Amino acid sequence: xxxxxxxxxxxxxxxxxxxxxxxxGAWLGSRxxxxxxxxxSRADRxxxxxxSPAERQSGRFVAVDGVSxxxxxxxxxxxxxxxxxxxxxxxxxxxxxxxxxSGSVLLDGVPLGPVGRxxxxxQRAAQMVFQDPRSSLSPRMTVAAIxxxxxxxxxxxxxxxxRTAALHRLLDDVxxxxxxxxxxxxxxxxxxxxxVSIARALAVRPRLxxxxxxxxxxxxSVQAQILRLLVDLRERHHLxxxxxxxxxxxxxxxxxxxxxxxxxxxxxxxxTADVLGSPRHEYTRGLLDAALELSTAGAENSx
Amino acid sequence: xxxxxxxxxxPVSDATTGDPLLExxxxxxxxxxxxxxxxxxxxVTFDIPPAxxxxxxxxxxxxxxxxxxxxIGLLPNGAAxxxxxxxxxxxxxxxxxxxxxxxxxxxxAMIFQDPLAALNPTQAIGRQVGEILxxxxxxxxxxxxxxxxxxELAGVPEPATRMRSYPHEFSGxxxxxxxxxxxxxxxxxxxxxxxxxxxxxxxxxxxxLSLLRSIQQEQGLAMLLVSHDLRVVxxxxxxxxxxxxxxxxxxxxxxxxxxxxxxxxxRALVESVPAVRTRTALAHxxxxxxxxxxxRPPGCAFHPxxxxxxxxxxxxxPEPRSVxxxxxxxxHFAEELLSR
Numbered sequence: 125x126x127x128x129x130x131x132x133x134x135x136x137x138x139x140x141x142x143x144x145x146x147x148x149g150a151w152l153g154s155r156x157x158x159x160x161x162x163x164x165s166r167a168d169r170x171x172x173x174x175x176s177p178a179e180r181q182s183g184r185f186v187a188v189d190g191v192s193x194x195x196x197x198x199x200x201x202x203x204x205x206x207x208x209x210x211x212x213x214x215x216x217x218x219x220x221x222x223x224x225x226s227g228s229v230l231l232d233g234v235p236l237g238p239v240g241r242x243x244x245x246x247q248r249a250a251q252m253v254f255q256d257p258r259s260s261l262s263p264r265m266t267v268a269a270i271x272x273x274x275x276x277x278x279x280x281x282x283x284x285x286x287r288t289a290a291l292h293r294l295l296d297d298v299x300x301x302x303x304x305x306x307x308x309x310x311x312x313x314x315x316x317x318x319x320v321s322i323a324r325a326l327a328v329r330p331r332l333x334x335x336x337x338x339x340x341x342x343x344x345s346v347q348a349q350i351l352r353l354l355v356d357l358r359e360r361h362h363l364x365x366x367x368x369x370x371x372x373x374x375x376x377x378x379x380x381x382x383x384x385x386x387x388x389x390x391x392x393x394x395x396t397a398d399v400l401g402s403p404r405h406e407y408t409r410g411l412l413d414a415a416l417e418l419s420t421a422g423a424e425n426s427x
Numbered sequence: 428x429x430x431x432x433x434x435x436x437x438p439v440s441d442a443t444t445g446d447p448l449l450e451x452x453x454x455x456x457x458x459x460x461x462x463x464x465x466x467x468x469x470x471v472t473f474d475i476p477p478a479x480x481x482x483x484x485x486x487x488x489x490x491x492x493x494x495x496x497x498x499i500g501l502l503p504n505g506a507a508x509x510x511x512x513x514x515x516x517x518x519x520x521x522x523x524x525x526x527x528x529x530x531x532x533x534x535x536a537m538i539f540q541d542p543l544a545a546l547n548p549t550q551a552i553g554r555q556v557g558e559i560l561x562x563x564x565x566x567x568x569x570x571x572x573x574x575x576x577x578x579e580l581a582g583v584p585e586p587a588t589r590m591r592s593y594p595h596e597f598s599g600x601x602x603x604x605x606x607x608x609x610x611x612x613x614x615x616x617x618x619x620x621x622x623x624x625x626x627x628x629x630x631x632x633x634x635x636l637s638l639l640r641s642i643q644q645e646q647g648l649a650m651l652l653v654s655h656d657l658r659v660v661x662x663x664x665x666x667x668x669x670x671x672x673x674x675x676x677x678x679x680x681x682x683x684x685x686x687x688x689x690x691x692x693x694r695a696l697v698e699s700v701p702a703v704r705t706r707t708a709l710a711h712x713x714x715x716x717x718x719x720x721x722x723r724p725p726g727c728a729f730h731p732x733x734x735x736x737x738x739x740x741x742x743x744x745p746e747p748r749s750v751x752x753x754x755x756x757x758x759h760f761a762e763e764l765l766s767r
Binding site: 206207313314315316343344345346347348349351352355370371372373374376377378396397400401410411412413414415416417418419 | 486487628629630632633634636655656657658659661662685695696697699700701702703704705706707708709710711712713714716717732
């Protein structure tokens with residue numbers, strides 16, 4: 125993809141990323157009879173009993189095995205795949221929470237290190253929204269304190285002058301009432317918590333939002349609200365997004381382009397309508413066949 | 428499958444008479460909270476006919492899981508119940524604990540969302556699947572044979588080997604298959620499935636759902652499928668019950684309800700489900716958050732989010748009423764919705 129995208133038009137580029145994890149749990153070892161072991165169940169969580177030759181050789185778990193993708197400014201790129209395919213690891217590498225074994229993450233063409241080695245501007249540029257809105261917010265802090273913490277971490281992003289007014293503008297931006305500022309996260313509903321998470325990410329005026337299953341834990345009627353909010357925010361703030369989800373329908377609604385991951389590798393990518401409308405890779409077709417469509421349900425029931 | 432019926436023949440009359448297996452009649456569940464009680468399930472009424480899958484759908488706090496738990500006697504301590512849960516005419520809410528234990532597993536069985544939490548990590552799968560048979564005093568060889576049959580029926584490959592494995596050695600999908608085998612061991616007439624595929628990947632979900640469908644059809648089981656996912660219910664359930672804030676918003680045949688919802692909440696749910704192969708425009712989202720039994724708006728609980736709400740909805744709570752043959756809805760303007 126990096127070849128056919130104008131480099132001037134790329135905000136984020138992930139180049140040949142490879143991430144492995146150590147042999148945690150090796151003390152359990154393999155059973156003498158070869159039936160079942162910690163590794164087997166770990167491999168199985170990736171959706172198969174598969175271990176790559178590299179994995180067998182190094183004994184390390186290869187989470188991401190040579191992934192390249194690019195996100196242009198204003199673009200929403202969907203990253204889909206089953207659990208264990210490496211979607212989240214890619215996301216965490218983008219925001220600098222895991223250190224890749226090789227490959228690089230580039231912002232405006234500049235390679236980024238782990239989060240501690242990034243400049244303030246680089247840290248601010250990519251912000252993450254997590255799946256579980258409750259566990260990603262401190263239950264003991266008020267919403268005002270949560271937002272203020274973001275501003276204290278990145279003083280360059282803090283609004284000059286009256287922070288209360290800025291806080292209310294920010295809450296209004298994500299569709300929350302100003303009165304929410306006084307509440308603690310554990311007093312809020314799941315949808316409100318996710319709006320606060322988004323507000324916290326927006327507080328430092330990022331250019332890229334990394335949304336890791338950001339609507340998956342929400343009730344269906346609330347899910348639609350948050351999707352609408354993300355799309356509106358993209359337009360209002362010219363945000364780019366890396367939108368990770370296992371729900372193909374949701375990704376189809378909001379992503380411009382899509383990459384399908386399986387076992388640490390991108391197996392297919394392209395414009396969302398092309399990939400999901402006429403998939404070329406067998407795995408993508410399998411995912412689409414397994415996905416349930418409301419429109420075809422009636423026919424099955426009548427049989 | 429006939430072989431599974433040989434050990435526990437089930438009265439055939441159920442399927443022929445058409446009397447409901449389970450009648451939920453005005454079910455009320457109150458949970459104690461500091462300084463009072465919260466009504467988490469409020470006058471819920473529906474039937475589960477024999478050999479039929481009923482989908483129970485709702486968002487968090489809608490009372491769907493509490494309703495299912497009441498059927499198998501898994502309500503939290505201090506829960507007060509009202510109304511009736513009639514199992515073949517017998518009120519389960521007033522049955523003795525001993526009687527309920529007899530029914531549990533043998534007549535009504537349940538599979539849960541998280542099979543890893545529901546299975547015993549220290550026992551091999553085969554032992555757990557066979558427990559109900561061993562306790563019934565069946566000979567060892569017969570129990571083993573039956574466990575093999577059940578695991579095979581649930582689609583566990585190489586059952587003779589895998590029955591000696593432990594839950595942590597199984598993948599999520601295999602664990603759910605083991606749970607299904609376990610639930611079927613007592614040859615129940617009703618299978619309760621609470622979010623059985625929510626924790627699973629889509630490809631695994633599709634396989635488990637088609638397994639549940641085929642078991643339901645082949646065994647002539649009745650099934651209550653509790654889910655927040657309309658797509659899951661749509662693919663498996665013959666009838667659907669939509670719950671909102673502890674009450675039934677709408678119920679009826681799945682195909683009819685999804686094609687023409689008689690309640691604005693159902694309609695919003697249907698509209699919020701995106702298609703996968705084609706791009707669906709973002710649904711116009713409902714405002715606000717789902718009402719919970721703890722903060723139930725007056726009148727119709729759905730009115731603050733309802734696009735059709737009028738003055739009447741703010742004060743007068745709609746009772747579920749018949750709006751078309753086989754269909755009930757708790758909305759003052761159901762006919763208006765249906766005639767659109």
